[in-house]
Amino acid sequence: MALYEVAVLYHPSLEVDLSKAEDRVVKIFTDHDGKVTNTDNWGKRKLAYPIKKNEHAIYVFYTVEMPGTSVAAVESTLNITDEVVRFLITKPDLKAIAKAEAAKAVKAEQAAKRGDIDQSEEDKEEED
Numbered sequence: 001m002a003l004y005e006v007a008v009l010y011h012p013s014l015e016v017d018l019s020k021a022e023d024r025v026v027k028i029f030t031d032h033d034g035k036v037t038n039t040d041n042w043g044k045r046k047l048a049y050p051i052k053k054n055e056h057a058i059y060v061f062y063t064v065e066m067p068g069t070s071v072a073a074v075e076s077t078l079n080i081t082d083e084v085v086r087f088l089i090t091k092p093d094l095k096a097i098a099k100a101e102a103a104k105a106v107k108a109e110q111a112a113k114r115g116d117i118d119q120s121e122e123d124k125e126e127e128d
Contacts, residue, residue: 001035001065002091008078009057009086015044018058021083025062028077034066057085 042059078087
């Protein structure tokens with residue numbers, strides 16, 4: 001089973017009752033031997049350009065574990081799903097993500113050290 005990130009843009013009229021559309025998309029994944037491990041709903045956002053005469057869409061990102069052979073079947077099913085305006089299936093680069101998180105932790109640690117030094121310097125300036 002491979003890990004995939006799936007970005008789905010839902011029709012903006014579904015903002016009130018998005019749960020049925022989300023359930024339908026999750027069912028598409030599970031019908032093709034997939035398992036949704038994470039869901040991230042960004043809400044309604046303005047699109048960079050109109051898609052199917054829509055200026056806005058509801059952005060939902062899924063992390064899915066499914067076999068590579070099922071990706072084409074999921075794509076063809078999402079293409080004919082009325083609720084979905086646009087979608088993108090990508091395979092994340094886990095090594096790059098781990099490297100970025102490690103660099104972020106080091107940068108945060110360095111910033112914390114500099115923050116302590118900067119605080120003491122600011123205190124001295126305030127006293128003068």
